[in-house]
Amino acid sequence: MPGRRWSLAALLLVAACSSGGGAGAGPSPAALAQEAGCATSTPAEGDLELYVRAEADCAAGGEELAFRTFANNGNRDDWLNAARSFGGVFVVGDRWAVNVDSRSLADRIAAATGGTVS
Numbered sequence: 001m002p003g004r005r006w007s008l009a010a011l012l013l014v015a016a017c018s019s020g021g022g023a024g025a026g027p028s029p030a031a032l033a034q035e036a037g038c039a040t041s042t043p044a045e046g047d048l049e050l051y052v053r054a055e056a057d058c059a060a061g062g063e064e065l066a067f068r069t070f071a072n073n074g075n076r077d078d079w080l081n082a083a084r085s086f087g088g089v090f091v092v093g094d095r096w097a098v099n100v101d102s103r104s105l106a107d108r109i110a111a112a113t114g115g116t117v118s
Contacts, residue, residue: 029069083099092118
């Protein structure tokens with residue numbers, strides 16, 4: 001039996017390490033969308049934007065929201081610098097950003113997600 005315990009422990013460790021998630025991964029775009037009040041979100045298909053780890057879009061309050069997550073805050077900041085030229089209001093958090101059209105929606109999303117309007 002001891003061999004089986006080690007095999008199970010090894011299997012769990014490999015699964016945990018290869019899942020891509022974990023405590024250091026940060027929130028998913030779908031989780032952020034849910035916190036912001038979206039009933040559903042659509043993950044991006046095809047190529048991701050530069051610097052982006054994952055992305056999803058949804059609608060809330062009649063406005064489109066674009067959620068992006070990043071491997072680190074440096075990538076997030078580089079993406080923000082490029083994305084600002086396209087306009088909108090941004091809400092940012094640890095390794096994530098949301099782009100919306102109005103300041104009032106950005107304030108609501110910041111309150112719901114713990115982010116900061118930028």
